[in-house]
Amino acid sequence: xxxxxxxxxxxxxxxxxxxxxxxxxxxxxxxxxxxxxxxxxxxxxxxxxxxxxxxxxxxxxxxxxxxxxxxxxxxxxxxxxxxxxxxxxxxxxxxxxxxxxxxxxxxxxxxxxxxxxxxxxxxxxxxxxxxxxxxxxxxxxxxxxxxxxxxxxxxxx
Numbered sequence: 001x002x003x004x005x006x007x008x009x010x011x012x013x014x015x016x017x018x019x020x021x022x023x024x025x026x027x028x029x030x031x032x033x034x035x036x037x038x039x040x041x042x043x044x045x046x047x048x049x050x051x052x053x054x055x056x057x058x059x060x061x062x063x064x065x066x067x068x069x070x071x072x073x074x075x076x077x078x079x080x081x082x083x084x085x086x087x088x089x090x091x092x093x094x095x096x097x098x099x100x101x102x103x104x105x106x107x108x109x110x111x112x113x114x115x116x117x118x119x120x121x122x123x124x125x126x127x128x129x130x131x132x133x134x135x136x137x138x139x140x141x142x143x144x145x146x147x148x149x150x151x152x153x154x155x156x157x
Contacts, residue, residue, distance in 0.1 A: 005050065007157060008033065012041055013050065014155045020054045065113035067120050068142040072106040075133040085132040093127055106138065 005013070011031045015022060022030075028038035045051045060068065075086055090099050090110060098111035110128075114120035120139075128137055 004048075009041060009045060009050075010155050010157055012038070013045065014157070016042075016051065016054075017153065017155070060113050064115055066116050067112075067114040068145070068148075069112045069114065069120055070140040070142070071110040071112055071128065072102075072138040072140070073108045073110060073128070073131070073134060074106045074136040075108070076135045077133060078107065082133045086134075089131050093123075095123055106136070 008031050012027060015027055015030050024035050024039045024042070027042065028035045031038060033041070042051070060066075075082065086108075087099075090096055090108070093112075095112050095114055096110050097113055098109075100109045101107065102109045112120070112123065114123060124137070124139070128134070
């Protein structure tokens with residue numbers, strides 16, 4: 001945790017990660033502040049980019065995405081232009097829910113959701129294999145999820 005976050009800031013961040021729907025009064029109570037100083041701290045954390053947004057956590061299966069795939073992609077060239085073209089094309093695919101440049105034999109990791117295996121196969125053939133500069137694609141399917149909610153960072157107190 002960066003040094004500029006004191007214990008109260010870390011308590012606020014933890015509380016918001018657990019439940020972003022807490023009112024400013026409820027947050028203030030949790031950190032033993034009055035409402036105004038608590039709100040100012042939260043506003044400062046937002047302005048500094050520590051808090052980047054508030055989101056509803058959805059169950060992918062409940063909204064129709066039965067497949068979760070981890071896709072490793074190697075591209076032909078790692079120059080700036082080809083990488084930017086690849087990145088823009090990947091970001092335009094709504095089923096890609098996470099996208100990282102990685103170390104190792106592959107260059108990128110994509111986390112993809114799909115309705116079913118047929119939908120994933122269609123996405124693979126029609127979009128992923130046609131991305132600019134793609135040399136190789138390896139797919140790993142999630143068979144069982146043990147801990148999948150990103151957003152709950154282990155904030156020390």
